[in-house]
Amino acid sequence: MPLNRQQTTGFPLPREGAERRRVLARRDIAVSMIFFTPAIFWLEILTRLFTFGGMRPIQFFYILLFTVSWGALFSFGLSFITNKKARKITAAVLLGVITVIFSAQTVYYEVFKTYFSWDSVGMAGQLTDFWREALTAIGKCIPRILLLFVPFALLLLFFRKFSHFKRVPGKQKALLVLAVFLSFSLNAVMIYADKSEGGALFLYDYPTINESSMNFGIMTSTRLGLQLLMRGDSTVEPGGDIVNPDDIDNPFLDLPGNNPGGTGTGTGDDPGTETGDPGDVTEPPLPPVPLGDNVMDIDFEKLIAEETDKTIKDMHQYFSSLKPTAKNAYTGFFKGKNLIFMTLEGFSGKVIDPELTPTLYKMSTEGFVFPNFYNSCWGGSTATGEYANMTGLFYNSASCLKKSASISLPFALGNQFSKLGYTTLAYHANTYTYYSRNLSHPNMGYTYLGRGNGIENLTDRSGNVMTKSWPFSDLQLADVTIDQYINKTPFHVYYMTISGHCNYNWGGNAMSKLHRAEVQHLDYSEEVKAYIACQLEVELMVKQLVDYLDEAGILEDTVFVMEADHYPYGLSHESLAELYGLPVDNIEANYDLYRNSLIIWSACMKEPVVVDAPCSAIDIIPTVSNLFGLEYDSRLLPGTDLLSDTDPFVIINCNGAGPYWGWINRYGSYSTKTGFVPAEGYTADATALKSYVKSMTNLVTTKKKYTFQILTNDYYRYVFGE
Numbered sequence: 046m047p048l049n050r051q052q053t054t055g056f057p058l059p060r061e062g063a064e065r066r067r068v069l070a071r072r073d074i075a076v077s078m079i080f081f082t083p084a085i086f087w088l089e090i091l092t093r094l095f096t097f098g099g100m101r102p103i104q105f106f107y108i109l110l111f112t113v114s115w116g117a118l119f120s121f122g123l124s125f126i127t128n129k130k131a132r133k134i135t136a137a138v139l140l141g142v143i144t145v146i147f148s149a150q151t152v153y154y155e156v157f158k159t160y161f162s163w164d165s166v167g168m169a170g171q172l173t174d175f176w177r178e179a180l181t182a183i184g185k186c187i188p189r190i191l192l193l194f195v196p197f198a199l200l201l202l203f204f205r206k207f208s209h210f211k212r213v214p215g216k217q218k219a220l221l222v223l224a225v226f227l228s229f230s231l232n233a234v235m236i237y238a239d240k241s242e243g244g245a246l247f248l249y250d251y252p253t254i255n256e257s258s259m260n261f262g263i264m265t266s267t268r269l270g271l272q273l274l275m276r277g278d279s280t281v282e283p284g285g286d287i288v289n290p291d292d293i294d295n296p297f298l299d300l301p302g303n304n305p306g307g308t309g310t311g312t313g314d315d316p317g318t319e320t321g322d323p324g325d326v327t328e329p330p331l332p333p334v335p336l337g338d339n340v341m342d343i344d345f346e347k348l349i350a351e352e353t354d355k356t357i358k359d360m361h362q363y364f365s366s367l368k369p370t371a372k373n374a375y376t377g378f379f380k381g382k383n384l385i386f387m388t389l390e391g392f393s394g395k396v397i398d399p400e401l402t403p404t405l406y407k408m409s410t411e412g413f414v415f416p417n418f419y420n421s422c423w424g425g426s427t428a429t430g431e432y433a434n435m436t437g438l439f440y441n442s443a444s445c446l447k448k449s450a451s452i453s454l455p456f457a458l459g460n461q462f463s464k465l466g467y468t469t470l471a472y473h474a475n476t477y478t479y480y481s482r483n484l485s486h487p488n489m490g491y492t493y494l495g496r497g498n499g500i501e502n503l504t505d506r507s508g509n510v511m512t513k514s515w516p517f518s519d520l521q522l523a524d525v526t527i528d529q530y531i532n533k534t535p536f537h538v539y540y541m542t543i544s545g546h547c548n549y550n551w552g553g554n555a556m557s558k559l560h561r562a563e564v565q566h567l568d569y570s571e572e573v574k575a576y577i578a579c580q581l582e583v584e585l586m587v588k589q590l591v592d593y594l595d596e597a598g599i600l601e602d603t604v605f606v607m608e609a610d611h612y613p614y615g616l617s618h619e620s621l622a623e624l625y626g627l628p629v630d631n632i633e634a635n636y637d638l639y640r641n642s643l644i645i646w647s648a649c650m651k652e653p654v655v656v657d658a659p660c661s662a663i664d665i666i667p668t669v670s671n672l673f674g675l676e677y678d679s680r681l682l683p684g685t686d687l688l689s690d691t692d693p694f695v696i697i698n699c700n701g702a703g704p705y706w707g708w709i710n711r712y713g714s715y716s717t718k719t720g721f722v723p724a725e726g727y728t729a730d731a732t733a734l735k736s737y738v739k740s741m742t743n744l745v746t747t748k749k750k751y752t753f754q755i756l757t758n759d760y761y762r763y764v765f766g767e
Contacts, residue, residue: 082116084140084196088147089262095189096154097259098631108262115264137200143264144197148190150263155182156547157426158614158633160263162254162270162442178615181548254442255424287750288743291368296733297712338369339376339671339679339686343764356754357763363751370667370679370689377674379647383603384537384673385590386458388434389583390427390516390545392609394642395624396577401563402584404591405644408605410653412646415687417659419709420612420641421697428480430610430662431541435459435489437666437682438752439696443480445756450484453761456666456682459490461675462537471539472526474500474517482541491539500525514555516579519544519586527593534599544582547615549575556582572620576613600648606669607644608662634718636709639699645669656687659709661695681764683752696745708745715742 089108093100100108119139126132153161156178183190257266345365352358399406423429424441432438432445436457440448454460463469470493471486473479477495486493494500496517504510505524511517519542530536544556549572551558556579563581564574587605594600613621622629627637643665663684670677671686679686685693694710707716713723721738723729729737754760 080196080200081119081140082113084200085115085143085264086112087196088144088193089264091189091192092147092151092263093259095151095186096160097255100259104260107260111262111265137197140197140200144194146267147263148186148193150258151189151193152179152182152186155186156615158422159424159426160254160258160266162444178548181553287363288740288747289366290744293740293744294733294737295712296729296737297727337372339372339667339677339689340369341676341678343678348764352763356758357760360751360754360758360760361763363747364680367680368691370671370686370691372671373686373689375688376671379604379672380674381535382647382649382673383535383599384458384462384669385540385603385605386434386537386669387540387542387587387605387607388431389607389609390542391547391611391613391615392542392545392580392583392641393613393624394640396580397642401577401581404588405584408587408607408644408646409642412605412644412650412653414653414655415643415645415660416655417657417709418608418641418643419636419639419659419661419695419697420609421639421661421695422611422614422699424698427610431480433662434608434610434665435539437663437684438755439663439683439749440753440756441698446485447481448756450481450488452488452756452759453765453767454489455761455765456670456677457489458537458666458669459486459539461490461670461677462535463490465675466535468530468533468536469538470494470526470530470536471541472500472522473541474511474519474522474543486539494526503529516543516546516554516556518556518559519582520589523586523589523593527590531593531597531599534602540586542583542586544586545576545580545613547613549573549579549613549615549620551575554579570620570623572616573624576616576620576624595648602649604647604672605644606665607642608665609641612639612641631718633699634716636697636699636707636714636716639697645672658687658693658711659695660685660687660693661697663696664693681755681761683748694741696748706745706749708741710741 086109089112093108119136123132123136123139126135150160153159254266254270257269261269343365345361349358349361349365352361394409396402397405397409420430421433421439423433423439426443428443428446429440432440432449436449436454459469459471469491471482471489471491472493473482473495475496477483477493477498477500479495482493482495483498494503500522501511503525505521506528509521509524511521511525519540522540522542526538530538546554548554549557551561551571554575557575558578560578560581561575564578567574567577569577587607590605591600594603613624616624618629618632621627621638622632625632625638627635632638643660645668661684663682664687665684667677667679667682667684667686668688671688679689679691683696685691687693692711694708696706696708697716698706699716707714709715711724712727713721715721715738721734
C-alpha cells in the first residue's frame with residue numbers, strides 16, 4: 046500500500062486552504078535542508094578521512110557550519126525553479142557534480158598526495174600521460190567512490206516518491222535566507238575571532254587548496270579557489286607581520302651549555318653520521334679571495350622613490366632591507382666549468398648504496414655533502430619541486446611553471462650561463478608540453494627538447510632512437526643527447542628525469558621490470574624493491590654521462606648537481622616506513638621523511654666538503670651561483686648560499702603536517718603537530734623561546750609572501766627591466 050504524503054514527510058497536513066500551503070512550504074524547506082546538509086557533510090567527512098585523515102575539533106566545527114550554509118543556500122536556490130520536475134533534475138545534477146568533484150579530489154590525492162587547485166584544471170588534458178597511474182588510483186579508490194555516491198544514489202532511488210524540492214512561496218524563503226545568514230555569520234565570527242598567525246582568518250583570507258580544505262571543507266575551498274581564479278589570481282600572498290631575520294632575538298646564542306654536539310671534520314666516509322657544528326665546512330684548498338657581498342648594482346632608493354604601485358614599493362623596501370650573503374673562499378670554486386643539473390623524479394637518498402649505485406654513492410660522499418637536506422612538499426607535485434630547483438623560488442600550485450613562462454627570471458641558471466656564452470640545453474623524456482615546460486624552460490634560458498618536439502628523433506651513437514616504454518629510460522635519454530653538447534664547451538645542461546616515476550610494480554613500470562633481478566636479494570617488500578629497481582636507471586644514466594665526459598677528457602671540467610623534485614609519495618605509507626625506517630603512523634607529518642640527498646660534485650675535488658646546515662631546494666641556486674662566481678643578488682632570493690656565513694633554515698610544507706608551514710634550523714624544528722622541538726644539545730628560556738618561535742614562524746610567512754609575489758607580480762622586471 047503506497048504511503049500518503051503525510052506519512053512520507055511526518056508533517057500533519059491540513060485538508061485545504063492557505064494553512065495547508067504554508068505547512069507544505071515549511072515541509073519542503075525542511076526536507077530540502079535535511080537532505081542537502083547531511084549529504085554534503087557526508088562527502089566532506091569521508092573525503093577528509095580518505096585523504097588527510099582525522100581532524101581537530103575546531104576543523105570539524107568549521108566544516109559542519111559551512112555545510113549547513115551550503116545546504117541552506119542550495120535549498121534557497123532551488124526554490125526559485127517553478128517547474129517541479131526541473132527542480133528535481135536540477136537537484137540531482139547539482140548533487141552529482143558535487144559528488145564527482147569530491148571523488149576527483151580523492152583520486153587526485155591518491156596519485157599526487159595533494160588536492161588539485163582550480164588554477165591547474167586547465168592542465169587536465171595533460172594528465173593523459175599518466176593514465177596508468179590514474180587508472181590504478183581509480184581502482185584503489187572504487188570502494189571510497191561508491192561510499193561518496195551513497196547520497197546521490199538515495200536521491201535517485203527515491204526520486205519519484207519524495208515530494209521534496211517544491212517551490213517555496215516568497216514568505217517562506219525568508220527562513221532559508223535566515224538560515225544562510227545565521228550559519229555564514231557564525232562562521233565569520235569564529236574565523237575573524239582567530240587572528241593568530243596561521244589561524245582561521247589567515248587561512249580564509251589567504252587560502253591554499255590543502256590548508257583551506259582541511260579547515261573549512263572542500264566546498265568552501267572550491268569557492269575560495271574559484272573566486273581567486275575569476276579575479277585573475279590562482280593564489281594570494283599571506284599577510285601577517287613582516288619580519289627581517291636580522292631583527293629576531295635568538296635565545297640560543299651565547300647561552301651557557303648549548304652545544305650542537307661535536308666538531309666533525311667533514312671528511313668522514315659516511316657523511317650521514319657527521320655531527321659537526323651546523324654550517325661548518327672543511328677548509329677549502331684555495332687561496333684567500335677578495336671579500337665582498339653577493340649583490341648587484343641596484344639603486345633601491347631610486348626604485349622606491351619612483352614607484353607608484355604600493356605592492357611593488359613594499360617589495361623594494363623589503364628586499365633592500367635584507368642583509369646580503371658574503372662572498373667566501375668558495376666563490377668561483379667552479380668558475381668556467383661545465384654544469385649538468387638534474388632534477389630526479391621521485392628520488393630518495395635511501396636508494397644510494399655503494400654496491401647498487403656506486404656512481405651516485407661516490408658523488409654523494411666525495412663532493413659537497415649535505416646530510417641535512419630536505420625536500421619540502423611545496424604543494425604542486427613535480428612542478429613546484431622543479432620550479433624551486435630551477436629558480437630558487439617556491440610556490441604552492443602546479444601552475445607555477447606555466448606562470449613562470451611570462452616573467453623575468455634572471456637568476457635561473459639557464460639565463461645566467463647563456464649570458465656568459467654557454468651552450469644551454471634542457472631535456473625531458475616525457476611529453477614536452479607537460480606542465481608547460483615548452484614555455485617555462487625556454488624562458489629560463491634553455492633550448493628545450495622533450496617527447497613531441499624532437500627528443501624522440503634523436504639517435505645514440507649506434508643509431509638507435511629511444512624506445513617507447515613507461516616510464517621512459519633516462520639512460521637512453523643520456524645516450525641520445527650527449528653529442529648535442531659534449532663538443533660545445535662550455536655548456537650547461539639540465540635534465541628532468543622520468544625513470545623513477547610511480548607506480549612501483551613489476552607489471553606497469555618498465556624500468557622496475559628491467560632491473561628486477563638486481564634488487565631481488567634486498568630485504569624489502571616487493572613495492573620497495575620495484576621502487577629501488579626503477580631508480581637504478583638514474584644510476585646508469587649518470588654513470589654513462591661520466592664515462593662520456595671522461596672519454597672526451599672534460600670530466601674534471603664538469604660539475605654535477607642533482608636533487609629530487611619530491612619524496613617518493615607514490616609508495617604506500619607502509620612501504621615508505623619500510624624504506625625510511627620510520628614509524629608508519631602519521632608518517633607524512635614526520636620531517637625525516639623529507640630528508641634527502643643534494644649532490645654537488647666534480648671529479649676535480651680532492652676531498653669531500655660537508656655542510657651540516659639544514660637546507661632545501663631554494664638554497665641550490667644561490668649556492669651554485671656562488672660556486673661558479675656568477676653575478677647575482679642574494680637579497681632577491683629566499684634561499685642562502687650554504688657556503689657563506691649566513692645562517693640558513695628550511696621552510697617545509699609536508700603532507701599531513703597540519704594546515705601550516707613549518708621550519709627547521711640548526712637549533713630545532715617547528716610544526717603545528719609537535720610545536721618546537723629543540724635540536725640535541727640546545728636549551729633556551731621558555732619565555733624567550735616562545736617569542737623566538739613566533740618570530741621564526743612569522744619569518745616563514747614573510748618569505749612566503751614576497752617569494753610568491755616575485756612570481757605573481759613579475760617583480761624582477763621592475764628591478765632589472767626587460
